[in-house]
Amino acid sequence: MDQEEYLRKCSNMKCQRVQVDESCVPALQDEDMEVEHLLAEPRNDHTSMDGSSDSRTTLNGKDELELEVLDGLLDDVEINDLEGTDGFSGACGEYFLDYEFADNVEEVLGSGPFEGLLFQNSSSESHSSVLSGSSIVSGVLESTKVPIAQYERKNDSLDETVTFESNGAFTNIPSQPAKVNCRYNISLDIQHLQELDNNRHLAGGILTCKKEKGPVEKCQPDALREKRFRKPTQRYIEEFSNSRSKEKAPTIGTKTRHLSNSSSNVLHLRIKTLKKSPSEKSSNENSDMMLPELQVHKEHPKKEKLEYDNEPYPSDSEDGCSISKRSRRKDRRKHQKMWTLPEVLKLVEGISEYGVGRWTDIKRFLFSSSSYRTPIDLRDKWRNLLRASSVQKNKREDEQNDELALRPLPFNVVHRVRELAKIHPYPRQRGSKKSRVVQAGSSVIATDSSPAGLNKRNVRRKFT
DNA sequence: GTTAGGG
DNA sequence: CCCTAAC
Structure with a gap:
């Protein structure tokens, strides 16, 4: 050569x-x-x-x-x-x-x-x-x-x-x-x-x-750095660090x-x-x-484990340069808190009062004490509640299983969720957006019992 | 800054 | 819970 x-x-x-x-x-x-x-x-x-x-x-x-x-x-x-x-x-x-x-x-x-x-x-x-x-x-x-x-x-x-x-x-x-x-x-x-x-x-x-x-x-x-790191996302890195600390060391x-x-x-x-x-x-x-x-x-394997915070999160020493943002997220995930029944009730109450979509308001007024619940969290929870309640609706018999999986969700809660769901269907719950809008519009008229907030919300939705 | 929607 | 797009 x-x-x-x-x-x-x-x-x-x-x-x-x-x-x-x-x-x-x-x-x-x-x-x-x-x-x-x-x-x-x-x-x-x-x-x-x-x-x-x-x-x-x-x-x-x-x-x-x-x-x-x-x-x-x-x-x-x-x-x-x-x-x-x-x-x-x-x-x-x-x-x-x-x-x-x-x-x-x-x-x-x-x-x-x-x-x-x-x-x-x-x-x-x-x-x-x-x-x-x-x-x-x-x-x-x-x-x-x-x-x-x-x-x-x-x-x-x-x-x-x-x-x-x-x-x-x-x-x-x-x-x-x-x-x-x-x-x-x-x-x-x-x-x-x-x-x-x-x-x-x-x-x-x-x-x-x-x-x-x-x-x-x-x-x-x-x-070099650019090339190498473009691929892995922050999340990926985080996960990696986690899994590594947990699994790899041994x-x-x-x-x-x-x-x-x-x-x-x-x-x-x-x-x-x-x-x-x-x-x-x-x-x-x-x-x-x-x-x-x-x-x-x-990517997949470790993710599940991350969810559960029981284990103290190993300090990411290797991430010496970890971004504050990243660490923050990590922490947040770490501190994931399960929803308690009182919380759910509060959420439902808040929704009935302020309407669906007013997550910030609900958070501000009802969850001000719990800093770990963000408006988005509320919304997600509501989404889950809807799903859960609908599941139960469809499969009453299998209710137990679902409930077990979803956590004890008292029937009265389910009931309320369903009621609220009727009043203001969560976006996309079923049917296309258009149908939903129509639905919302009708609900405004039909459901007199719905609080003003709801109506407001519906109207707003309609226009947006 | 919020919310909806998807992952 | 996270991320992104749309508002």
Whole structure:
């Protein structure tokens, strides 16, 4: 492969970038474990490559050539290329390229302008490891003077891991996953992050500031950040954080262990799966999934759990940069309060007094004491009441079930709800808007008993 | 700022 | 409970 070819590939990779990007987010959120696995893998790649001294030599020459090219593209390489690697390799099926690429990147990063940005530890380590191979890792560790004890420790672990893995079995495993992983690492917990750093300075290069461990959002370059975060909504993120704190923590430990022992076979399978059709993946296993599919997949499960506030909400430390708005919402959800019978009665009363739709008034006058009930809440509750009452109307026999599900709703309440519903049908309850308007109009005349508020409301509705 | 409507 | 569009 010469320069030209390399460039061409690079361009290809870039094209794929978007996909990878997206996948990254979900993966992050979804399974840390996945990441862990992958993390292990990357090292293998390098080590194995390095281990085969030949490859290193071969690469060396290329690296220099490519280095120049990369230099110009450094920015792109840092982010785009790496990201694209995944897709690229899949398309081309040339793993070799990936390896090559990885090396180049590392070199560039290590020697280039990013060196400063990289963590002392990581940069030196990665560089040396790449060059000299797994055997040198220990030496690297020594040579690397890490001011922080943490790093040293990490290095040690890394060393072990590398050695272990290098023994093995990963000769041909595509490096893509590794790179992808690196990116994922960004969002990982601190622990993961640290490990990552040690494992790969590549990751370091990608996330220039990632060292902070803060939310990715803060650290990431603007462009990158934009892309990555456009997909997940706030809600999604919130959920993710929740689920993660609840579910993931335990899992990680297990997975990690697994990671160290990970066999090439496992990785192979995973990789293949990922490359295949996305649709299949979700079916495989949650734990094994790391790509985009998860995103969709992921959203549902946790949601249910969030609803119930019994558990103290884990402080979103990871959301260091969480927006106040977001947190507020979270809190609100957390404090979700079930409607009590008195409340329902009050609501009904308020509606009968002020009319349907005057939610703010009702809130102001009847629910002023309960700050957690917003006008919207009232409206929603009313909506639910209507639904409930109508259900009962239709299925008297099954009433019990419904009531159980809906909570004890005394018959008198139901009755009142129904009455009110007759007087002022909630928008859209049945029939089209037009019919409703007509209905409302007739009700004004027909129901003399209805309070003035109701009439008012009806009239208003009619006109609006 | 509120409300309706859909999720 | 959340979000958005319409008012």
